[in-house]
Amino acid sequence: MSQPAAVHEQLTDILVRLVGCTNDAVVPEAVLKDLGTDSLTIIELAEELGKRFDVYLSDDTVDALVTVQDAIDAVALHDGSRSPGHAEKLPIGLESPAPPVRDEDDENAERRSLARRLAFWFVLVGAALGLVLGLGGSALVSATGISSVDLPPISAPSTAAPTPTDEPTPEPTPEATTSEPETPDPELNVSSKQVAPGERFTLSGTFPSAGVGTSLQVQVKDAGSEWDDFPIATTTTKGAKFKTQIYTSRQGERQFRLTDKKAGKSTPAVTVQIG
Incomplete structure (x- = not known):
């Protein structure tokens, strides 16, 4: 309280x-x-x-x-209640437990053991096949009475080698580079540059770098002072547009702008004469 x-x-x-x-x-x-x-x-x-x-x-x-x-x-005297839909943080102990970390050591050991068994059987089967083929080939030669086989020599191909040409090799065409279009600067318009104290006037424009629903803070600056937050904020709509009405009773020449505080970017300032 x-x-x-x-x-x-x-x-x-x-x-x-x-x-x-x-x-x-x-x-x-x-x-x-x-x-x-x-x-x-x-x-x-x-x-x-x-x-x-x-x-x-x-x-x-x-x-x-x-x-x-x-x-x-x-x-x-407020009871401390929040607005409807206000998100409350779950107390410690009611949060969802983290998923257990899977231990892969046993799985990796099993894979290595399986690989060794497969390699052993491949070697064993290969040796058996080699032995069978060797014995079968010797028996076939003995049965035909062929003691030696003379194979003709392998000659080099007679195809003439291609004659090099003097034509220049075309140079590769450089690929065209594309650059992303620059984002336009924010714009700010005012419905009237001179109003009476307490009279409403409209600030509108576009903020291209902000997406839909971005919060924009209205700021004010008087002569000899720094920019200060005005107690009004608005949000961008489709097309990065915004529009809000404000009024002030303080007289004199005052400057206004809208700022995206998260991005640190502001619209140009407009000057309004109050009174």
Whole structure:
């Protein structure tokens, strides 16, 4: 069970990022809608709290969030249950045993013994056949009265050797090498480059190096600061396309991009004037 102070601290950080309110405004009695949230922001707030504290807030719990204290109690008093379908690790002792390792020493010894027996019988049979053929040949020569046989000498073939030609040997044609086509760079488009505080705008484009279902994190950068994660993520669809809607109440010129954190690759940045 999480401590209320820790939940309050994380809740303040999330609300400042989502709606641009001040830290001092996030007090327990403050009404969430007065801080600038709407139904979509409440859902995003609940999802981010669930990720940070590893809990699952049901739809009924999310619908009942009215004040900052309600959000703190939803996490601090949570029973620790996970979302439906959450995979649990089997306890030690219930895991499937590893298959036994087969001992091949006996099998190899049996194969070697069989090979020796076969070689012995081949030698024995060969010797017997040689003896029978030798005795039979001698008896045949004695019966015909032939004491010696003169065979004609073997002469070399009279076919003339081919005459070498002076024609040059054709050189082998080098095989054409094929190279894989380069993957196009990611693209990012914005529906409007100037919006009012809290007005929604769309980020869309393609991420060719990512497959279908790849998670892309929206990131934001203000003047004089580094890139930071915006509390919105989306996934690629067929054709490596993506599309998401965001809004922010913080005014000024802000840059946005989408990043595949696993591959360490990002789209080009787009600049949006808020206010």
